Amino acid sequence: MKSEPSALRDFTVDRRVWLLSGVSIGIGACATGLAVLLLRLIALSTNLFYYHRFSTDAISPAGSPLGHWMVVVPVVGGLIVGVMARFGSDKIRGHGIPEAIEAILLHRAKVDPKIAVLKPVSAAIAIGSGGPFGAEGPIIMTGGAVGSLIAQWMHVTDAERTTLLVAGAAAGMSATFATPVAAILLAVELLLFEWRPRSLVPVAIASATAGLLRVFWLGAGPLFQMPVLSGTHRIAFALGALMLGALLGLVSAGMSRLMYAFEDLFEHLHVHWMWWPAIGGIGIGVGGLFFPRGLGVGYDNIAELLHGNATIGLIVGILIAKSLMWAFSLGSGTSGGVLAPLLMIGGAVGAMAGHLAHASVEAQAFWALIGMGSMLAGALGVPLTAILFSLEVTHCLPALLPLTMACIASYLVTSLLMPRSILTEKLSRRGYHLTREYGVDPLELVIVRELMSPLSVSAPVLGANAKLSEFYAYADGTARGAAEIMATEGLETLMVIDRATRQACGTISLSDLLRGRVRTVERENERLRLFDHVPAESGGHN
Incomplete structure (x- = not known):
């Protein structure tokens, strides 16, 4: 007998999604403008600090004529950032993404208006003065701050405010790297804590808007060009990618522990944290003397790795000097992102593997890409984002299958070794626990009639004008x-009502609901050989 269609829906979404989607277009445009502004501020800061000129042309600190005076520049930048954090807002300290997560989970997606100004300015000073950080973390936080501020002017729920905050964050990443799809996935894997149309649609619209608008200011993608690859579907490439991904899982776990070890070291200093970024600047300055290309964001280094012509000197410098400079300075609590440095370090590991294997230029570029994606997947715990991000910044589609294997291998290794990612570890150190596992609520899979206690006597039909106080x-x-x-x-x-007859048919209690969760426990823990349990009607025997 055919049953009546269920009144339940697959998704909980209403017409307010149209309002949020419309607002997200404006947020995407604002976040794109802010991303461009921050990149210009970084360039301006670099020119002022290292070349003593007023210019917004992108340039590396490595070519500065200051000589040994370059050691002083990061210290001055760190001092300025420390003062801004002390007397402006201490929320500008750190990576940017953990602060966005904290605002979402603990502060009702409310961001202080000062953050929208102080975060990009402090990041521009920290990076422009030689800080070996990425611009993406501050841009994500700044875009999220703008989304939150717009939402605070509107009559919205906390969930809707979170959606608009994340829309701004995703738009910031999309505008920076020309990776609109990866930005959406990052929002899902790291910021939204749900996968629902009500939030996914506005975030996707904001990210796509930013991806379209960046073309007019920053040009179209890909951000990094790669040589043409062929033959990446061979078994050798697949197995090599799997092993390299597992290795990068170990490296990403080590980088996280190194950075937080330096943070613990700063915590034991008997000076106010305002001075820590200046002390971290000493490490940057000294490292810059030995490896000038370790200063600043270093997109040119990533580009060289992905061209396949990186020298051994550059690779070793990134693996040793850049890694130490980044971990030490970021552990001091200055303002800067983790994405670009991790990509660079992962790419250097892959390029080193290519050198050791005496691979061709094209193959070295391929291994650098595999290392880059694997590092991102392991360190941040976002394998899907890492795969799509790596493809979008290079448009290297032939690397899809090996890249998938490598990123999943890295993700597996870090999931087993590390209790938390490099981003969520900071929240844990502030006393908060954040689970990264998403799943359907077990009670969503259980229907009320399966748990209710049936009534022993007939009950009256629920009238059409039932009082609102009668909950059921x-x-x-x-x-x-x-x-x-x-x-x-x-x-x-609660009273249980039959929807068709409007007749009371049972009751359901809290203890009944707890029984509904037993199924999940059994599903996770009960191990059975199903072939040993043949149904009686099949004629088999146990």
Whole structure:
């Protein structure tokens, strides 16, 4: 007998998604403008600090004529950042992404208006004075701050405010790297804590808007050109990518522990944290003397690695000097991102593997790409983002399958070795726990009629004009819906109503709902050989 269609929906979405989507277009445009502004500020800061000229032309600190005076520049930059954090807002310290997560989970997606100004300025000073950081973390935080500020002017729920904050963050990343799809995935894997149309659609619209608008200011992608690759589907490439990915999982875990080891070291200093970025600047300056190309963002280094013509000197310099400069200075609590340095270090590991294997120029570029994506997947715990990001910044589609294997291998290794990623570790050190595992609520999979206690006597039909104070659950509704009614109304038992007849057919209590979670426990822990349990009607025997 054919049953009636369920009244339940696959997705919880309403017409307000149109409002949020429209607002997200404006947020995407604002975030793109801010991304361009921050990149210009970094260039201006670099020119002022290292070349004593007023210019917004992108340039590396490595060619500065200051000589040994270059040691002083990062110290001055760190001092300025420390003062801004001390007397402006201490929220400008750190990577940027953990602060966005903290705002979402703990502060109702509310960001202080000062952050929208102080974060990009402090990041521009820190990076422009030689800080070996990426611009993406501050841009993501700044874009998120703009989304939050716009949402704070509107009558929206906390969930809707979170959506607009994340829309700004995703737009900032999309505008910086020309990676609109990867920015959407990063939002899902790291910031939204859900996968629902009500949030995914506005975030995707903001990211796509930023991807379209960046072309007019920063040009179209890809951000990094690569030589043409062929033969990447060979078994040798696949196995090599798998092993390199596992190795990068170990490296990413080591980089995270190194950075936080330096942070612990700064915590033991008997000076105010305002001075720590200046002390971190000493490490940057000294490292810059031995390896000038370790100063600044270093997109030119990434480009050279992905061209396949990086020298051994550059690779070793990145692996040793850049790694130490980045971990030491970021551990001091200055303002800067982790994405670009991690990409550079991962790419250097891959390029080194190519050199040791005496690979061709094209193959060395391929291994650098594999290392870059694997490092991102392992360190941040975002394998899908890492795969799409690597493809979008290079447009190297032939690397898809090996890149997928490598990123998943790296993700597996770090998941087993590290209790938290390099981003969520900072939240843990502030006393908060953040689970990164997403799954459907077990009570969403259980229907009320499966848990309710049937009535022993017939009950009257629920009238069309039932009082609002008479709370009830429908028999074909989800147990989660019943739990939400109990939680919001402070009830321990609900009447259960048959939707078709409007007749009371049972009751459901808190203890009944707890039984609904038993299925999940059994699913996770009960191990059975199903071939040993042949159904009786099949004629088999146990």
